[in-house]
Amino acid sequence: MAPPLTRRTLLQSAILAAAVPGVGGAAASTASAAYTATALPPPAGWALQPFPLDTVRLGDGVFAAKRQLMLDHARGYDVNRLLQVFRANAGLSTLGAVAPGGWEGLDGEANGNLRGHYTGHFLTMLSQAYAGSGEQVYADRIGTMVGALTEVREALRRDPAVLSVAGRFGRAAEHVRGSHRYVDLPAGVLGGAAEVTLAAWVKPTHDGNWARVLDFGNDTTRYLYLVARNGNGVPRFAVTTGGPGAEQGLDGTAALPLHQWSHLAVTIGGGTGTLYVNGTAVARNTAMSLTPAALGTLAHHWLGRSHYASDPVFAGALGGFDAWSRALTADEITGLQGARVPGDLVSYAFDETSGSAFADSSGRGLTATLRRTWGAPSHPGFLAAYPETQFIQLESMTGSDYTRVWAPYYTAHKILRGLLDAHLATDDARALDLAAGMADWMYSRLSKLPEATLQRMWGLFSSGEFGGIVEAIVDLHALTGKAEHLALARLFDLDRLIDACAANTDVLDGLHANQHIPIFTGYVRLYDATGEERYLTAAKNFWDMVVPHRMYGIGGTSTGEFWKARDVIAGTISATTAETCCAYNLLKLSRTLFFHEQHPKYMEYYERALLNQVLGSRQDRADAEKPLVTYFIGLTPGHVRDYTPKQGTTCCEGTGMESATKYQDSVYFKAADGSALYVNLYSPTTLNWAEKGVTVTQSTDFPREQGTTLTVRGRTAPFSLRLRVPSWATAGFRVTVNGRQVSGTPTPGSYFPVSRTWRDGDTVRVSAPFRLRVEKALDDPSLQTLFLGPVNLVARNPSTSYLEFGLYRNAALSGDLLPSLTPVSGKPLHFTLDGTGFAPFFEGAEDPTHAYVRRAEPRVVFGNSDSGVPNPAKADGTTLLDEVWAGAPFSGKGALVTRVRGVVDAWVAGGLLGQADGERVVSTARGATFVP
Structure with a gap:
C-alpha cells in the first residue's frame, strides 16, 4: 500500500479554517496553504479546554487493566473482516474475509441494515489506542483501513467492473454477496x-x-x-x-x-x-x-x-x-x-x-x-457498506420499519467520526478527504429536501436515528471551514425536541433514549459554531431531565432502550435496563456541557457512570474475536451480564471499544487562559502540559485507595490547581502541599482551589475518605443501591427476588453504614453481609448480581444491640431509625442519645410509638457501643 498522503500534498491549494466561530457567531478564521494542526481547534466559547489523549498517559490501575484487554483486541482483530461489507458493496474482492456477523453482515438483524457502523467505531478505537499508547501497530491498521475505504469510494464512483476469478473453463465473473x-x-x-x-x-x-x-x-x-x-x-x-x-x-x-x-x-x-x-x-x-x-x-x-x-x-x-x-x-x-x-x-x-x-x-x-441494482451514487463523496437506497427510502417513509431502513445516518455518523479521528490521530489526509466527501454528499441530498420532510425523517424511531452526526459535522467544519458543512449540521435540527427542551418542557417519556442523547452533544457544538442560545439551553435542560430523574445508581439510563415517566426508577427496572450506549453518550454530553459551565454536577455524573457502568460493562477476560461489552445491564435481582450480546458488533460494543481506549480524556481540563488546571477525576495518570512546561503525575490506586498524590515536575509556573471535592466526600477531605495542610474548607460537590507558583517537585496529597451510603429509588425509597465513596457495591447472589438487608445495626456515629458490613481479607472493596458477598460493580464478572436491594430494618438496633422494639414507620415510609440517623454525623455518643431521645419523644407524642417501647429504644442507645 502506498504511504499515507499528508495534508500538504493533498490540500496544498486549499484554504481551510483554523478556528471555529466563537459564541458570538463571528467567523474567526485564518487562511493557510495547508492545514497543519494535529488537534481540533477549541471553540472560542469554551471556558475550559481538554487535553489531547496523547498528552495524558494512563498509569497502572483498574482503568489500565480494562484498557489493556481492549488494546489487545484492537491489535489482533483482522480489519479485513470489517472492510468486507464495504468492499462487497463496491464490488471489490473481499480477500476471502468473513464479515464479523451480528449487525455487521447480511445475515444479521434486519438483514444487516446497519452494516458499516462498527468499522467507524473500530477506527475511533484504533485512533484513541494510538494516541494513548503510541504503538505504531495501531497507526498501521488505521492506514490499512483508510486505504481500503479510499479504494471503495473510488470503485463506487465508477461503473462496476468485473471481478474476475477462476472459472470452470478459463475465467468467470464473481458477484460478491452484498455487491448488488x-x-x-x-x-x-x-x-x-x-x-x-x-x-x-x-x-x-x-x-x-x-x-x-x-x-x-x-x-x-x-x-x-x-x-x-x-x-x-x-x-x-x-x-x-x-x-x-x-x-x-x-x-x-x-x-x-x-x-x-x-x-x-x-x-x-x-x-x-x-x-x-x-x-x-x-x-x-x-x-x-x-x-x-x-x-x-x-x-x-x-x-x-x-x-x-x-x-x-x-x-x-x-x-x-x-x-x-x-x-x-x-x-x-x-x-x-x-x-x-x-x-x-x-x-x-x-x-x-x-x-x-x-x-x-x-x-x-x-x-x-x-x-x-441501485445504479450509481448521487454524489462522488458517497461512502457506505450498503446501497444509497437506504437513504433514498428514508426520505419518503412516514413510519418506522427498521427491516427496510435502519438508521442510515446513524451509520454514516460512525463512519464519519471514525475517519475524522483517524485523520487527527495519524495526519492521514485521505481520511479527511473521505470525511469531507461524505459531508458534501449528505449536503447534496439533504439540502434539497423540504423542511417538513427533514422534520419527519428525524422524528422517526430507529429509521431516522442519526446519532452524534451533528457533533462530527461541526468538528469537520472546524477543519475545513466549508460553509456547506456548517449548513449541513443545521439540517439535522429536530425542532420540536429543541424547542420543548429549551422551554424546559419534559417530553422524554416514550422516547428512544440513545436516539436522542447524542443529538444534544451536537447541538451544544452548534451553539459553539453559531452562538444560538436555544441549542445550549435545550441541552442543559435535557441533561437535567435525565440526571437524576431517569438515572439508575450506576449512571445508566433507559429501559428496553426507551425512557419512561420522570422519577420512575424502581418501576422501570428490567433485564434490559441501562443500555451501555446511553452511558457513553451521557458522558460525552456531560463533558461538553462542563466546558461551558463549570458546574460540578457534570463531573459528578462523569465519575459515577465511568467508574461504575462503563468500567463494569467490559468483561474481565481477553478475547480476540469479541470486545466483550454489554448491551444492556439488567438491574433485576440475580441478573447475569451478557458480554456477547446479539452475536457481537452492536452499537454498545462499538461505543464500549471507544470508552475503553479513552479513560483518561476527562481527568484534566485547563482554563482557556491557562490560569487553572482542573483535576476532575482521581486516576493514576501523567499529564504533559506543554504550554506550562510542566508534568503533573497522579500516583494512586483509586478507587482502591481513598485519595491521590499529585507531583508537579518541570519549570516554575503559576496556576490554580482546582481539585474536585466529590459530593460523596462528606467528611475528612484534606489537601496538603509538601506536607502542609492547605487552608480553607473543602465543600462536597465543588472544586477546591490551590493557587501558587508551582516548582519542580511540589507534591500535593489529597485524602478523600470513603463512607458507605445508600441511594434510594425515587419512586420506592425501600429499594436502595449501595455506594462506598464513588464505588457502587452489588450483592452477588443467585436469587431472583430482591434481597433484604438492614444497615443501621452497627452504623458509625459519623453516619457511615460501613461497620455493618464485614470486609473480605485480601480483596479490597469486597464485603459480606448476612452471608452474601458484595463487590464493586466495575468488576466484569459473570456472577448473578443485585444492584438494588430491599432495605429492611424490622427492629430498632444500635451498635449491634437489639432493643427488641419493632422499627415503626410513618405513612411516607420514613422509619424511626431513618429519622434518628438523619441527624448524623454525631460528635459523640451523647449527641446520638440526645437525638434518639428527641425522636422517640416526638414519635410517642404522635402516637407512632408506645411509651414503654420508646424507653427501651433510648436505653438500648445508651448501652450500645458505637464506632466513631
Missing part, C-alpha cells in the same frame, strides 16, 4: 424462439432462496426464470404470462452445493420442458405450453437479478451462459460438461478480467453490461 450486481443483457436475446435451451455454469456462495441465475421478463406477471434454490432449496425453472399462480415449472431434487461449480440447463420444445443438473435430467414437464415466443417482447433480460424486489441478488460466480434456438438433446447437454459450446442465440464466457462489458460469442454481437 447483475448482468444486463440486451433486448432480443431469445429472438422469439419457439424452442429454447438455456445453460449456465454457476458457483453459488450463499444458500439464500430465490436468487435468480436468470430472469427475463417485464415485471412479476410475464417472465421466465431459473434459480439455484427455490423455496425448498432446490433448482427451479418457471415460465408464466399470468404471474406466480400460472407458472409452468420444473423443480430439481437436491440442493446445489455451495462453493462448487454446477451446470444448470433447461430445454423447452414440443410442449416438454426438461431441467438438467450437471448433465443429468432431474425434472421433466410434458405440459409446458409456454415458450419464449409466447412471452412476446420483454423489457429486461437479467442474469443474477430478480423482478421481485424482495429476492436476493445472486451471490457467487457465473462461468458462462448460453442460449440456443432449439431444445438440445440429452447427449448434447452431457457434452456441455466437458467443453464450451457457444449458443446460437447468445453466448457469454465471462473471460473478461476488467471493465463492465461482456462479449457475446454467438455471432449476434449482443454485448452484455455489468450493473448495480
